[in-house]
Amino acid sequence: MLQNKRKWRTFDSIEEELGKLREWKLISSKATEVKQFYYKGAYTDKPLECEVAGFVDNNEIILNVNGELHSIHPDYFFDMQRKEFLKDISSEEKEVYEGSKKVKSDKMKKVNKKEKFIIVDIETPGSFSPKDGIREVAAIVVEDYEVVDELHLAIVNNEEEYKKGYGAGLDSIEENQRLKEEFKTLLSKYKYPIVAHNASFDRSFLNYWNWVDKDQKFYCSMNTIKTIEKLDSYKLVDLLKHYNIKDGQKHTAMEDVFDLLELLKIVKPEKWSKLGDSSTDNNGSKIKRNYEVDKEKREEDKARLELAKENIIENILENKSIVFTGDTLKSRVEMSELAIKYGGIVKSSVSKKTDILVVGENPGGKLSKAQELGIEILSEDEFLKLINRS
The missing domain is CATH 3.30.420.10 (Ribonuclease H-like superfamily/Ribonuclease H)
Structure with a gap:
C-alpha cells in the first residue's frame, strides 16, 4: 500500500459510491448500503477497520486507515475482503464468484508480474x-x-x-x-x-x-x-x-x-510502447494519431499563417525552408507563424531543399532523414534565439 501521490476525488453521491464498490466487487451486486471494510497488510499485523474515501481510477483507490490516506489497487483490497464478501452474497452470486476465481487469479498474476x-x-x-x-x-x-x-x-x-x-x-x-x-x-x-x-x-x-x-x-x-x-x-x-x-x-x-x-x-504500465511498433493502448488496440480533425480549426490556422505572410517583422531567415517535428512548448501553428514573420518558408516534410529542421521532444522520422541529408538541426530554444525571440 502506497502513500497517495496522484490527484484523487471523493464520490459525488452515495449512488456513485455504491456503483464503484460493486464495480470493484467490494460489495454484492444487490447491496444497497456500504459495509464495513478491513485492511491488513504492510502497516498493521491485525485487521483494522477502514473506509474507501475516494479513488484515482480503476487502478487506484484511496483508503482512510486510522485517519491516514493511503492508496491500493482494488484487486488487492478485494482479496482482503473476500471472507466478509462471501457472507453477504446470495448462493447464485457465490457460484458466479467461484467460477470467476481463475479469471481473478490470472488478473492478479498480471498485476503482480515482476517487471x-x-x-x-x-x-x-x-x-x-x-x-x-x-x-x-x-x-x-x-x-x-x-x-x-x-x-x-x-x-x-x-x-x-x-x-x-x-x-x-x-x-x-x-x-x-x-x-x-x-x-x-x-x-x-x-x-x-x-x-x-x-x-x-x-x-x-x-x-x-x-x-x-x-x-x-x-x-x-x-x-x-x-x-x-x-x-x-x-x-x-x-x-x-x-x-x-x-x-x-x-x-x-x-x-x-x-x-x-x-x-x-x-x-506501472501494463503495456509498453516499443520503438518500431505501432502505438497501442493497454488493451492492445492500435491508437490513432491525434490529427487535427476539426475543419473550422484547420481553417483558422490556415488564416493565421496567411496573415503572418502579410506581417513580416524582419527577414532574419532569408527565405530558408523550415520544417518542424516533435513536441514543442509553443504550438505548431505558433512556431510556423514565427518562422514566416521572420522570413522563413514553412514546409511539412524534409527534403534536400530543407535548410533547418526544428526539433522538439519525441521527434519522428524527419529527424533521421535530416541527419542523413546533413541538414541543420535546431532545438526550439535555439530556433527562438536565432530569430531573437525569448
Whole structure:
C-alpha cells in the first residue's frame, strides 16, 4: 500500500459510491448500503477497520486507515475482503464468484508480474545530431521496481558547470572504449529491455556510436504514458510535477533515471510502447494519431499563417525552408507563424531543399532523414534565439 501521490476525488453521491464498490466487487451486486471494510497488510499485523474515501481510477483507490490516506489497487483490497464478501452474497452470486476465481487469479498474476528493465538516460552537447557525441550515460537495472544494479559513465572536467546539467562540464565519452565496454557488459549481464523517456533520441545516439546492438529492445516511457493518460505535456519535468513527485529537474543523467523510476512506480504500465511498433493502448488496440480533425480549426490556422505572410517583422531567415517535428512548448501553428514573420518558408516534410529542421521532444522520422541529408538541426530554444525571440 502506497502513500497517495496522484490527484484523487471523493464520490459525488452515495449512488456513485455504491456503483464503484460493486464495480470493484467490494460489495454484492444487490447491496444497497456500504459495509464495513478491513485492511491488513504492510502497516498493521491485525485487521483494522477502514473506509474507501475516494479513488484515482480503476487502478487506484484511496483508503482512510486510522485517519491516514493511503492508496491500493482494488484487486488487492478485494482479496482482503473476500471472507466478509462471501457472507453477504446470495448462493447464485457465490457460484458466479467461484467460477470467476481463475479469471481473478490470472488478473492478479498480471498485476503482480515482476517487471525487469534498464532505465537509461544520456546527455549530449546540447545537440540533436548523434555525430556531435555523448557526454554522459546513466543506467539503473530495475526488477519489480527496485534497483538491483546501476552504472554512471561520465568524465567531469568542471564540477560547477556539471551541476548546471545538459552535459555541461563534461568531456566527450562516445569513443571511450573502456566506458563503452562497461555499458555493454551491463546490458549483456541482464539482457533486459531499455526504457528511456525519449527513447528514439537516446537510441539514435547509442546506435550511432555502437554502444548498443541493433537488436536491442527499447521502450519509450513518454509514448507509453500517452496511451494511459491525456495531458498537456509529457515532458519528464511536467510529469514529475503532475504526479506530485517533485518540482524541477536537474538534467543530469543519473538524476533523470532515478526521477523516471519514481514516475514509473506510480504509473506501472501494463503495456509498453516499443520503438518500431505501432502505438497501442493497454488493451492492445492500435491508437490513432491525434490529427487535427476539426475543419473550422484547420481553417483558422490556415488564416493565421496567411496573415503572418502579410506581417513580416524582419527577414532574419532569408527565405530558408523550415520544417518542424516533435513536441514543442509553443504550438505548431505558433512556431510556423514565427518562422514566416521572420522570413522563413514553412514546409511539412524534409527534403534536400530543407535548410533547418526544428526539433522538439519525441521527434519522428524527419529527424533521421535530416541527419542523413546533413541538414541543420535546431532545438526550439535555439530556433527562438536565432530569430531573437525569448
